[in-house]
Amino acid sequence: xxxxxxxxxxxxxxxxxxxxxAEDRTESYRLEEVRRDFVANISHExxxxxxxxxxxxxxxxxxxxxxxxxxxxxxxxxxxxxxxxRITQEIIELSRLQATDALTRADLVDIDHVVAxxxxxxxxxxxxxxxxxxSGGDAGAEVFGxxxxxxxxxxxxxxxxxxxxxxxxxxxxxVSQRDGIVEIAVTDQGVGIPEDELDRVFERFFRSDxxxxxxxxxxxxxxxxxxxxxxxxxxxxxxWSQPGNGSTFTIxxxxxxxxxxxxxxxxx
Ligand code: ADP
Numbered sequence: 001x002x003x004x005x006x007x008x009x010x011x012x013x014x015x016x017x018x019x020x021x022a023e024d025r026t027e028s029y030r031l032e033e034v035r036r037d038f039v040a041n042i043s044h045e046x047x048x049x050x051x052x053x054x055x056x057x058x059x060x061x062x063x064x065x066x067x068x069x070x071x072x073x074x075x076x077x078x079x080x081x082x083x084x085x086r087i088t089q090e091i092i093e094l095s096r097l098q099a100t101d102a103l104t105r106a107d108l109v110d111i112d113h114v115v116a117x118x119x120x121x122x123x124x125x126x127x128x129x130x131x132x133x134x135s136g137g138d139a140g141a142e143v144f145g146x147x148x149x150x151x152x153x154x155x156x157x158x159x160x161x162x163x164x165x166x167x168x169x170x171x172x173x174x175v176s177q178r179d180g181i182v183e184i185a186v187t188d189q190g191v192g193i194p195e196d197e198l199d200r201v202f203e204r205f206f207r208s209d210x211x212x213x214x215x216x217x218x219x220x221x222x223x224x225x226x227x228x229x230x231x232x233x234x235x236x237x238x239x240w241s242q243p244g245n246g247s248t249f250t251i252x253x254x255x256x257x258x259x260x261x262x263x264x265x266x267x268x
Pocket of ligand 1: 160161162163164188190191192193201202206207208218219220221222223224247
């Protein structure tokens with residue numbers, strides 16, 4: 001784990017001296033490893049839905065004179081291709097976020113608006129499960145950042161909360177402002193996360209066994225996208241959970257300092 005990669009160059013300086021140049025390449029080796037893992041994981045994750053699409057297409061052809069069968073296979077085909085499209089979209093999003101630590105835009109973002117949009121985007125699915133989305137807390141919080149990315153992050157947290165919650169339950173989205181920090185907490189009454197998996201849920205492609213076996217159609221990329229967005233905004237994300245009782249994911253972001261922002265803007 002603690003290996004250091006040194007790139008060493010040796011040169012002779014005349015008869016009496018040797019010049020040794022050592023360059024620490026640990027970070028670039030690590031990044032290369034991360035990239036290789038990512039590509040390997042992508043290939044693995046895409047194989048399953050692509051294989052399923054192929055099999056379903058074959059099944060459709062051979063069932064062509066049985067309308068009921070055709071309907072059933074076509075439905076599953078649609079579902080698998082939607083899943084494929086979603087995973088691809090998430091992979092693109094994540095690799096874009098991983099490519100840079102810096103934000104390409106930093107506007108003054110109204111958190112109430114972010115919450116309203118993210119809730120709106122999840123409303124139809126929540127309603128179909130009779131899940132109540134309730135928002136509240138401090139109004140008027142602002143941060144500097146990329147509104148679209150922040151909406152994506154909160155959207156993912158709410159979508160997960162819905163995904164892993166029972167029919168008729170409640171999901172709270174609370175905003176609070178304290179000591180220069182804006183906190184957005186998403187609390188559900190769902191299945192929860194076992195303690196030994198709490199650290200791992202933010203890893204790329206990580207899905208817990210129950211999630212996999214319920215075949216919820218996820219990719220295991222949602223939370224790692226959230227983590228990247230939050231880190232790019234200079235914030236962090238925490239999770240608290242009690243298996244069987246629910247989970248709370250809390251995003252913490254530095255509150256916008258209008259004075260600093262204004263002077264930055266003036267020099268930009
Ligand atoms: P996905 O939901 O596509 O599987 P995520 O990266 O969003 O991928 O989440 C990773 C895993 O974390 C999920 O598979 C699930 O096991 C767990 N998880 C995430 N959010 C919740 C939640 N609100 N309640 C319970 N488990 C969750």
